[in-house]
Amino acid sequence: MTRLVRHAVQSMLVLFLVPALVSAEVSRVEITSRRDAAGGRSFGSAGRYERLAGKIYFLIDPANKRNQVIADLGKAPKNGAGKIEMSADLVIFKPHDASKGNGIALFDIVNRGGTVALNVFSG
DSSP states (O other), X not given: OOHHHHHHHHHHHHHHHXXXXXXXXXXXXXXXXXXXXXXXXXXXXXXXXXXXXXXXXXXXXXXXXXXXXXXXXXXXXXXXXXXXXXXXXXXXXXXXXXXGSOSOOOOOOOBTTBOSXXXXXXX
């Protein structure tokens, strides 16, 4: 098994296991930029894609037993509602014309800033 395939499998396992281990909610999404993906190149029947970038914001309840597996959770600052706020970078690639898409989303679980899915599909 190549390193990329192994990493992709590990990412998929995390995708399916993490929801069972921790509990969080998305509080908001901010899109800060939109641009053509792949220089505006067309991809089959889906056509051109665009790249959206921004931040996704989460709330975690430190009192929820599922969240006790998170290291140093008790040291994180809490908001007025007693929840912990956090954010992550977000990048979305989507067809310019949503009606041409197949309705399937690919999620890439980023670890320390490195992407996996784009490397696998690009190359």
